Amino acid sequence: MVSVAIMGHGVVGSGVAEIITTHKQKLFASVGEEIYIKHILDLREFPDSPLADRFTKNFDDIINDIDVRVVVEVMGGVNPAYDFVKRCLLSGKSVVTSNKELVAAHGAELLKIASENNTNFLFEASVGGGIPIIRPINQCLVANNVSEIAGILNGTTNFILTKMINEGMNFDDALKLAQQLGYAERNPEADVEGHDACRKICILASLAYGKHIYPDAVHTEGITKITLDDVKYASIWGGVIKLIGKVKRLPDKKCDIVVAPMLIPSKSQLANIDDVFNGIMVRGDCTGDVVFYGKGAGKLPTASAVVADVIDCVKHLKNRKYLFWADSDNSSVIDYKESVTAMYIRAIADNTADAYNKAKSLFSDIHILENSEAKENEIAFVCEPMAYGEILNNIDALNNSGIKVESAIRIGDL
Amino acid sequence: MVSVAIMGHGVVGSGVAEIITTHKQKLFASVGEEIYIKHILDLREFPDSPLADRFTKNFDDIINDIDVRVVVEVMGGVNPAYDFVKRCLLSGKSVVTSNKELVAAHGAELLKIASENNTNFLFEASVGGGIPIIRPINQCLVANNVSEIAGILNGTTNFILTKMINEGMNFDDALKLAQQLGYAERNPEADVEGHDACRKICILASLAYGKHIYPDAVHTEGITKITLDDVKYASIWGGVIKLIGKVKRLPDKKCDIVVAPMLIPSKSQLANIDDVFNGIMVRGDCTGDVVFYGKGAGKLPTASAVVADVIDCVKHLKNRKYLFWADSDNSSVIDYKESVTAMYIRAIADNTADAYNKAKSLFSDIHILENSEAKENEIAFVCEPMAYGEILNNIDALNNSGIKVESAIRIGDL
Numbered sequence: 001m002v003s004v005a006i007m008g009h010g011v012v013g014s015g016v017a018e019i020i021t022t023h024k025q026k027l028f029a030s031v032g033e034e035i036y037i038k039h040i041l042d043l044r045e046f047p048d049s050p051l052a053d054r055f056t057k058n059f060d061d062i063i064n065d066i067d068v069r070v071v072v073e074v075m076g077g078v079n080p081a082y083d084f085v086k087r088c089l090l091s092g093k094s095v096v097t098s099n100k101e102l103v104a105a106h107g108a109e110l111l112k113i114a115s116e117n118n119t120n121f122l123f124e125a126s127v128g129g130g131i132p133i134i135r136p137i138n139q140c141l142v143a144n145n146v147s148e149i150a151g152i153l154n155g156t157t158n159f160i161l162t163k164m165i166n167e168g169m170n171f172d173d174a175l176k177l178a179q180q181l182g183y184a185e186r187n188p189e190a191d192v193e194g195h196d197a198c199r200k201i202c203i204l205a206s207l208a209y210g211k212h213i214y215p216d217a218v219h220t221e222g223i224t225k226i227t228l229d230d231v232k233y234a235s236i237w238g239g240v241i242k243l244i245g246k247v248k249r250l251p252d253k254k255c256d257i258v259v260a261p262m263l264i265p266s267k268s269q270l271a272n273i274d275d276v277f278n279g280i281m282v283r284g285d286c287t288g289d290v291v292f293y294g295k296g297a298g299k300l301p302t303a304s305a306v307v308a309d310v311i312d313c314v315k316h317l318k319n320r321k322y323l324f325w326a327d328s329d330n331s332s333v334i335d336y337k338e339s340v341t342a343m344y345i346r347a348i349a350d351n352t353a354d355a356y357n358k359a360k361s362l363f364s365d366i367h368i369l370e371n372s373e374a375k376e377n378e379i380a381f382v383c384e385p386m387a388y389g390e391i392l393n394n395i396d397a398l399n400n401s402g403i404k405v406e407s408a409i410r411i412g413d414l
Numbered sequence: 415m416v417s418v419a420i421m422g423h424g425v426v427g428s429g430v431a432e433i434i435t436t437h438k439q440k441l442f443a444s445v446g447e448e449i450y451i452k453h454i455l456d457l458r459e460f461p462d463s464p465l466a467d468r469f470t471k472n473f474d475d476i477i478n479d480i481d482v483r484v485v486v487e488v489m490g491g492v493n494p495a496y497d498f499v500k501r502c503l504l505s506g507k508s509v510v511t512s513n514k515e516l517v518a519a520h521g522a523e524l525l526k527i528a529s530e531n532n533t534n535f536l537f538e539a540s541v542g543g544g545i546p547i548i549r550p551i552n553q554c555l556v557a558n559n560v561s562e563i564a565g566i567l568n569g570t571t572n573f574i575l576t577k578m579i580n581e582g583m584n585f586d587d588a589l590k591l592a593q594q595l596g597y598a599e600r601n602p603e604a605d606v607e608g609h610d611a612c613r614k615i616c617i618l619a620s621l622a623y624g625k626h627i628y629p630d631a632v633h634t635e636g637i638t639k640i641t642l643d644d645v646k647y648a649s650i651w652g653g654v655i656k657l658i659g660k661v662k663r664l665p666d667k668k669c670d671i672v673v674a675p676m677l678i679p680s681k682s683q684l685a686n687i688d689d690v691f692n693g694i695m696v697r698g699d700c701t702g703d704v705v706f707y708g709k710g711a712g713k714l715p716t717a718s719a720v721v722a723d724v725i726d727c728v729k730h731l732k733n734r735k736y737l738f739w740a741d742s743d744n745s746s747v748i749d750y751k752e753s754v755t756a757m758y759i760r761a762i763a764d765n766t767a768d769a770y771n772k773a774k775s776l777f778s779d780i781h782i783l784e785n786s787e788a789k790e791n792e793i794a795f796v797c798e799p800m801a802y803g804e805i806l807n808n809i810d811a812l813n814n815s816g817i818k819v820e821s822a823i824r825i826g827d828l
Binding site: 019023026027031130132136139140141269272284285286288289290292293295303304305307311312 | 702719736
């Protein structure tokens with residue numbers, strides 16, 4: 001019998017307790033021992049839970065219990081999760097977490113502490129919910145040099161964009177619906193501004209390239225400015241708008257990393273990932289493109305990934321899994337203005353013919369998007385790939401000559 | 415330094431040697447030791463290979479070398495691979511293989527021998543080439559009860575079907591093209607008759623449910639009878655025809671397993687997997703549907719999966735990975751005639767109105783597929799789900815009443 005503790009009894013935490021209870025036999029068959037939930041840490045009361053006798057409000061009950069070999073952290077947020085996780089690892093307990101904020105902010109340090117204490121720090125559930133992605137990148141694709149990872153990493157924004165694309169709903173209405181359905185928080189900022197996706201691409205990039213990339217080094221744009229006009233032009237162009245987290249390794253081993261809405265061609269595997277689903281593409285020099293698809297969030301998908309990590313910890317109580325990346329100062333990340341991308345641009349101009357000529361003179365080559373339902377005085381085009389800083393300068397130049405740029409969205413080369 | 419031997423220097427074997435050589439640094443970083451190719455077994459001569467001094471024609475050089483801890487079997491076929499692999503495992507060497515025929519025929523026995531000798535027998539590359547699937551099912555989805563696995567498991571047939579669907583090429587021409595491009599063998603039987611896909615779904619089913627399912631217990635149909643008329647009707651129905659390997663666990667824990675072409679709705683994640691790509695859907699009670707997509711064959715994708723397994727063996731030289739299933743007498747597999755499915759049926763009848771009435775009286779409820787370009791006297795419909803044996807009886811009854819059934823293809827509920 002191996003004793004575990006669960007810190008947090010919210011959506012994911014209660015799911016972890018549920019799976020360990022309901023899948024007892026399956027887990028026993030896999031691990032050869034019973035997994036016993038000894039403590040559940042939560043400040044709230046759960047008198048009706050079948051595990052009511054295991055609840056505690058005191059972290060000391062966990063840290064001081066030498067029986068507890070694996071601790072599940074599903075509290076969310078950085079504090080006090082960071083302190084608790086650190087102390088567990090320092091005392092030689094393995095830790096499993098679904099907390100992307102924690103891993104993105106302190107992953108390198110916590111992995112180092114785990115390594116120094118010959119214990120494990122696993123976080124499969126922190127990216128892609130129930131989709132296997134951390135272990136596949138770390139183990140299955142280890143014989144590859146990964147040139148690029150790109151994914152739809154946030155289900156809430158993908159649900160909103162899907163409603164805009166398939167049902168012509170505007171952003172505000174789609175967000176409201178997402179909130180009604182429980183997909184979006186009352187304060188939706190972390191999702192719609194791209195911060196959640198940013199944490200996840202940071203974790204994947206750190207894992208793939210062995211150096212921690214911190215969220216504050218990543219240029220991040222959300223989807224709040226996307227309009228139904230842009231959705232229409234994306235369709236004319238031959239694709240859809242998706243919020244993409246993307247990291248590309250350049251020949252000098254620097255990372256070009258960004259989170260932003262992008263126009264994705266319809267034939268891309270990522271274009272057909274709808275609603276709250278996530279999809280992650282990993283491009284390896286040997287495998288080519290591999291794509292992982294599934295539910296990126298939710299109680300049981302996420303909890304099942306946590307439990308899989310718990311099992312891995314139990315199987316590796318005496319030897320570490322080789323999951324590791326080093327700390328870094330973000331110097332491997334290029335300035336976002338140096339990132340090369342093609343761009344879709346929509347603007348309003350008094351004279352559209354003149355405006356297209358001006359755009360041509362600035363961007364050298366543009367592909368005009370013909371729209372029979374275009375608004376009066378509207379122009380829209382896609383420019384050739386160039387440095388993002390140069391595109392910003394050209395957009396300034398357009399605005400300064402009276403051509404009001406309303407939208408500028410990257411073309412995702414996926 | 416860990417010494418390995420590679421048995422077979424064909425497409426995959428030369429790829430394995432290439433990756434271990436060219437990705438030396440990356441592998442060293444992951445495993446903390448150099449992986450050294452000490453022997454390569456092949457009956458042919460490779461005087462120009464940079465590893466020319468490592469070649470041997472004598473298996474004894476490998477089995478008798480106590481330095482060799484991991485043996486890669488990429489010869490293909492059951493003999494002599496089976497004998498060689500067994501002897502390696504019995505002598506305590508870990509074995510990695512990409513040989514689906516071997517695993518499907520002798521997996522349970524070889525896993526048992528590995529277990530008894532405290533060594534590892536890994537075969538990530540045997541299904542889905544470079545797509546991570548064995549490890550994800552075994553590790554990441556372990557906290558799930560898997561209710562169903564369905565996949566496009568054979569790239570050759572998927573290429574042929576894609577050409578038929580997208581370019582209106584007929585089967586014979588598409589097969590010829592596949593042969594010209596090196597996707598299909600000169601004798602394409604194993605691919606086009608579904609045997610290759612059958613071996614792969616057997617491996618996945620054995621892994622997911624813990625009991626070996628042998629290929630001869632699996633009803634297997636190929637794609638040689640698919641016509642462009644069927645492709646057209648599939649499109650009218652709202653989908654595409656794909657060769658699917660599928661296993662479903664019934665409430666009594668019996669397995670409903672089949673390999674056959676199926677009509678897949680366009681909105682399914684498997685419908686958009688084209689050309690030589692593979693896609694595998696795993697349905698878990700906690701995760702919901704998870705889909706894995708990528709190149710299912712080819713030198714470097716397959717070899718990179720083999721090398722990932724080699725690394726796992728090197729990391730687990732002293733303790734086993736918990737990859738295991740028990741032998742069985744196939745009694746967990748239901749008779750294919752008991753399998754419940756909806757069916758698309760196309761037939762030629764002297765009087766189509768009478769024929770539809772006859773079909774209705776036999777199948778109780780049918781959905782007629784309206785085709786403005788239908789051939790004279792052609793009828794086509796989809797029946798409600800019923801036992802396959804019953805469908806066969808009804809097809810006999812149609813044929814006996816002068817309604818010549820030309821096609822009958824399952825509806826894939828995916």
